[in-house]
Amino acid sequence: MQLVVNIAVLAAIYALLACGYVLIYRVSRVMNMAHGELSMLGAYLLFTTASLFAHHPLSAIAAALLLSVVVGVLVYTLLMRRMTGQMVLAAILTTVAIGILLRGMVVLIWSAAQQHPLQALELSNPSLELVGGARISVCAGLIVLATALVYGSLFAFLRFGRWGIRMRAAGQNALLAAQRGINLNAVYALAWSLSTFTGSLAGMLIALDSGLDQSMVVIGLKAFAPALVGGLDSFVGALCGALIVAAAEVFAIHYIDPLLSDVVPFLLLIAMLVVRPWGLFGTREELDRV
Amino acid sequence: MSKKTLLAILIIAASYAGGASQARAQDAYLIGITGALTGPSAGTNGPPIEGLRIYIDRLNATGGVNGKRIQLTILDDQGEPSKAAANAKRLLTQDNVSLLMISSLSSTYAPVVAESKRANVPLMFMGAVCPKEVFPPADPLEFCTTAYGSGYDSRATLAFIKETAKEPVRLGLVAMAIPLSRGEIDYAEGEAKAMGMTPVDKEVIPPPTADYTPFATKLKDANPNWVFSWAPWVTQVKTFEALRRLAWEGDYITWGHIEAESELARLKDARFYVIGANSLFQDNLPVHKQIADAVKGASARYPAEQMTEGWIGGMVLEAALKSAGWPADAGKIRAALETVKVDTKGLRGGPIEWSKDNHYRARQYYRVYHWDPAKSAIVQAKNWVGYDVR
Numbered sequence: 092m093q094l095v096v097n098i099a100v101l102a103a104i105y106a107l108l109a110c111g112y113v114l115i116y117r118v119s120r121v122m123n124m125a126h127g128e129l130s131m132l133g134a135y136l137l138f139t140t141a142s143l144f145a146h147h148p149l150s151a152i153a154a155a156l157l158l159s160v161v162v163g164v165l166v167y168t169l170l171m172r173r174m175t176g177q178m179v180l181a182a183i184l185t186t187v188a189i190g191i192l193l194r195g196m197v198v199l200i201w202s203a204a205q206q207h208p209l210q211a212l213e214l215s216n217p218s219l220e221l222v223g224g225a226r227i228s229v230c231a232g233l234i235v236l237a238t239a240l241v242y243g244s245l246f247a248f249l250r251f252g253r254w255g256i257r258m259r260a261a262g263q264n265a266l267l268a269a270q271r272g273i274n275l276n277a278v279y280a281l282a283w284s285l286s287t288f289t290g291s292l293a294g295m296l297i298a299l300d301s302g303l304d305q306s307m308v309v310i311g312l313k314a315f316a317p318a319l320v321g322g323l324d325s326f327v328g329a330l331c332g333a334l335i336v337a338a339a340e341v342f343a344i345h346y347i348d349p350l351l352s353d354v355v356p357f358l359l360l361i362a363m364l365v366v367r368p369w370g371l372f373g374t375r376e377e378l379d380r381v
Numbered sequence: 382m383s384k385k386t387l388l389a390i391l392i393i394a395a396s397y398a399g400g401a402s403q404a405r406a407q408d409a410y411l412i413g414i415t416g417a418l419t420g421p422s423a424g425t426n427g428p429p430i431e432g433l434r435i436y437i438d439r440l441n442a443t444g445g446v447n448g449k450r451i452q453l454t455i456l457d458d459q460g461e462p463s464k465a466a467a468n469a470k471r472l473l474t475q476d477n478v479s480l481l482m483i484s485s486l487s488s489t490y491a492p493v494v495a496e497s498k499r500a501n502v503p504l505m506f507m508g509a510v511c512p513k514e515v516f517p518p519a520d521p522l523e524f525c526t527t528a529y530g531s532g533y534d535s536r537a538t539l540a541f542i543k544e545t546a547k548e549p550v551r552l553g554l555v556a557m558a559i560p561l562s563r564g565e566i567d568y569a570e571g572e573a574k575a576m577g578m579t580p581v582d583k584e585v586i587p588p589p590t591a592d593y594t595p596f597a598t599k600l601k602d603a604n605p606n607w608v609f610s611w612a613p614w615v616t617q618v619k620t621f622e623a624l625r626r627l628a629w630e631g632d633y634i635t636w637g638h639i640e641a642e643s644e645l646a647r648l649k650d651a652r653f654y655v656i657g658a659n660s661l662f663q664d665n666l667p668v669h670k671q672i673a674d675a676v677k678g679a680s681a682r683y684p685a686e687q688m689t690e691g692w693i694g695g696m697v698l699e700a701a702l703k704s705a706g707w708p709a710d711a712g713k714i715r716a717a718l719e720t721v722k723v724d725t726k727g728l729r730g731g732p733i734e735w736s737k738d739n740h741y742r743a744r745q746y747y748r749v750y751h752w753d754p755a756k757s758a759i760v761q762a763k764n765w766v767g768y769d770v771r
Contacts, residue, residue: 194419202427305424307589308589352587
């Protein structure tokens with residue numbers, strides 16, 4: 092039973108991070124290589140707001156999430172907007188540069204020392220006993236819950252929301268969408284802000300569960316594998332990819348060799364690229380265009 | 382003012398500034414350091430460099446060494462071998478440093494060592510793991526002030542476990558998937574068997590891991606009553622916390638990196654022990670107050686209790702330069718380092734003493750700390766125990 096819980100938690104972490112990659116790719120065909128750094132920045136923002144709202148954890152989290160949305164909009168309006176009409180590669184390289192910039196900024200502002208937002212918020216993270224004797228920490232449980240909520244909301248938003256439908260339209264054919272009067276800049280800015288929001292939420296919850304340091308960048312990068320395995324333009328794919336990668340990782344740790352856990356996501360990724368390059372639920376024509 | 386006149390003024394000003402800087406450099410001891418100021422290991426390697434910088438600034442403010450300033454050039458390598466190699470080359474060929482220092486990941490060592498050998502300039506490891514070349518018989522150019530030393534750390538830890546355990550020891554071992562950590566834990570596994578303990582599981586955890594619970598689950602299933610971890614702090618403490626969340630109630634002992642003091646106070650777990658070669662600030666020695674005061678006035682990014690490694694590096698550097706005299710080239714500094722004996726004023730259990738064959742220290746001391754819930758404070762679980770380094 093503990094293995095099932097471990098898979099659920101790891102899959103939730105990957106899925107929450109992966110949906111940020113999918114959001115931006117689906118709308119603008121850009122692979123955001125700074126997603127890990129943006130997630131880390133969100134967690135550091137929480138660390139800062141935690142000191143401002145010491146006895147009000149919900150206010151601190153809400154303020155940090157709001158700031159992360161602003162960061163997402165700023166990244167788009169100040170940098171990514173200028174990449175419109177340029178080669179996709181130029182946009183990807185811009186995200187790489189954003190990542191490097193953010194990593195440096197984080198050290199300059201917060202130092203590279205390990206931080207504990209949970210402690211700053213004066214909260215604790217007890218573990219709860221589940222059926223079958225399995226245990227889960229409160230923060231890990233929140234990660235699973237948040238992932239379910241985020242995906243549920245995204246499905247509803249994209250299917251029924253006015254802006255969600257506009258985002259889908261822009262993703263399917265940007266030129267046609269623009270000709271129909273859809274404001275592409277607003278749609279792209281929304282995609283960047285939502286992506287940063289979900290990434291930051293993941294970063295914050297991971298930091299609350301197990302502390303915060305620069306290694307979060309690598310965790311963000313690892314979530315790229317589930318997104319690709321599932322299909323870069325599919326949310327269902329991101330969920331399934333996260334579940335597959337997490338299960339493979341946990342089983343490898345438990346039954347084969349813990350060292351394999353680092354390799355397994357990328358082995359699956361390579362296998363998927365060989366067999367079905369557009370991923371489990373991805374669209375074939377979309378990948379051809381990349 | 383015409384453009385030509387302006388250009389001429391700029392050229393004269395630049396050459397004057399360059400000349401002045403060269404003159405200042407010729408009138409100072411030139412020391413270069415490459416380290417991971419940013420990147421994944423910056424939390425471990427950054428504070429020692431900052432501690433060293435604060436020590437040197439303080440020394441320069443009081444007249445330097447032998448009446449000369451120490452000019453410290455610090456370059457960031459982000460823990461990447463290629464950047465460390467470029468830094469070393471620049472420091473040796475452009476900045477003409479007489480002593481090269483490094484505080485970075487062990488993967489950066491090989492290119493830096495190669496550059497140091499090519500230039501025949503001594504290399505001092507500080508706040509980063511000591512390579513085997515500094516232990517007897519030592520490489521003539523390599524020296525190390527860092528607290529931890531492979532082999533000795535495991536022996537001291539296992540001796541503490543044996544002495545403290547009230548029942549037969551079923552030992553779990555935790556390493557990070559980097560060569561040095563794995564090597565030490567493999568060594569500890571062999572030693573533990575020789576000491577009559579039963580190693581029940583060994584988890585080698587890859588660096589940056591999203592969730593440590595799967596590793597802790599496997600470890601807990603093996604039912605250890607003691608766990609020993611020798612790895613970067615992140616791996617050590619996150620594995621412990623994951624074990625506790627799984628309701629594991631055994632004893633956990635781990636290496637006391639620079640983060641140990643604040644983490645002991647955060648975790649408040651009586652059965653979480655840290656073993657280390659540096660005293661903690663809770664001991665409240667005069668030297669601790671000295672460091673805290675210096676850090677307070679230096680707008681440091683890291684807390685004072687993380688500066689010990691850098692402070693010791695500064696003490697050794699000061700002693701070596703004092704003994705090398707003025708002017709001091711790389712050869713004189715190397716010769717001075719070989720005879721260094723520094724009283725660490727309680728920061729370590731004994732002096733840092735080097736000889737021709739031993740560039741680690743003649744005797745390595747260990748102390749164990751843990752949290753005492755009754756006193757609500759960090760206390761010593763075992764006072765200094767010394768091991769001869771041979």
